[in-house]
Amino acid sequence: MSRRPEDPPLFYRAHVFCCTNERPEGHPRGCCKGKGSERLRNYMKARAKELGLKDVRINASGCLDRCELGPSVVVYPEGVWYTVRTPEDVDEVLKTPLIEGGRVRRLMMDAPASATPSTAD
Amino acid sequence: MSRRPEDPPLFYRAHVFCCTNERPEGHPRGCCKGKGSERLRNYMKARAKELGLKDVRINASGCLDRCELGPSVVVYPEGVWYTVRTPEDVDEVLKTPLIEGGRVRRLMMDAPASATPSTAD
Numbered sequence: 001m002s003r004r005p006e007d008p009p010l011f012y013r014a015h016v017f018c019c020t021n022e023r024p025e026g027h028p029r030g031c032c033k034g035k036g037s038e039r040l041r042n043y044m045k046a047r048a049k050e051l052g053l054k055d056v057r058i059n060a061s062g063c064l065d066r067c068e069l070g071p072s073v074v075v076y077p078e079g080v081w082y083t084v085r086t087p088e089d090v091d092e093v094l095k096t097p098l099i100e101g102g103r104v105r106r107l108m109m110d111a112p113a114s115a116t117p118s119t120a121d
Numbered sequence: 122m123s124r125r126p127e128d129p130p131l132f133y134r135a136h137v138f139c140c141t142n143e144r145p146e147g148h149p150r151g152c153c154k155g156k157g158s159e160r161l162r163n164y165m166k167a168r169a170k171e172l173g174l175k176d177v178r179i180n181a182s183g184c185l186d187r188c189e190l191g192p193s194v195v196v197y198p199e200g201v202w203y204t205v206r207t208p209e210d211v212d213e214v215l216k217t218p219l220i221e222g223g224r225v226r227r228l229m230m231d232a233p234a235s236a237t238p239s240t241a242d
Contacts, residue, residue: 003123003199007224008231010200017138017182060183061138076197078124079131103128110129 003077010077013055014098018044018084019072021063029067035085037071044090048098056098069109081109124198131198134176135219139165139205140193142184150188156206158192165211169219177219190230202230 018041023031038060045058064072066081073084075097082093082104089107096102105111139162144152159181166179185193187202194205196218203214203225210228217223226232 004224007199007201008229011187011195011202011231012200015195015197015200017180057186059138059185062181064180065178066132074132074136076136077200078128079133079136079198080128081132103125108129110132 010055012057014053014057015076016044016056016058016093016098017061017064017074017076018058019062019064019066019070020060021067023067030070031063031067032070032072035071037084040071040084040087040090043087044084044094047090047094051094051099053094053098066109072109082107083109131176133178135178136197137165137177137179137214137219138182138185138195138197139179140183140185140187140191141181142188144188151191152184152188153191153193156192158205161192161205161208161211164208165205165215168211168215172215172220174215174219187230193230203228204230 018037019032020038020041021031022033023029041058041060048056048058064074066072069083071084073082073093080103084090084093084107092104092107096104139158140153141159141162142152143154162181169177169179185195187193190204192205194203194214201224205211205214205228213225213228217225
């Protein structure tokens, strides 16, 4: 289910979803809100505005179901997921994927095989 | 910012976001929640589960900023937007984009030019 030539243009060049789901304290899976995701999302939204990023939307979302790896952030249309723990992590996601169109490997949840250290001698 | 060959595989084959934002009654832009979006999202989530749809996630989200056209639903990675007003609309989005990989033109927010009636004689 990728884009088709006849699909309308993307409404947002980059559409970011930050999980802000909260679970009861002590839940075995934890939750993104318990790891500060709401504050980080608010910071991301404010910084995107300050930077004048056009055609970019920073949304809060319900549980993205990757709780153990959170605070969870997914950037569409590329569908790349990041663990965003600090304001510095937010800044890096704004700079690299959203401004430069790159990827932040050190924060990526599903690191490509080529990015994992080799086990060969 | 489309997908790159080296990007990790998509975590969800289809990732659906349903705006459930609420604004105060009488707000000039209206809101998706005021048009029943929360109930529709819950129905969509339950039906997707009943249908056994794999690798599909139906999320609630904050304001997607297309309030006037809501209840707003966007399907990624294709980034196609739908106005979903009834359970029948939900069923059609589940069947056509999520199961068959197609598009539901009658519900699409940004109809491609080829879908608009010609003004020529």
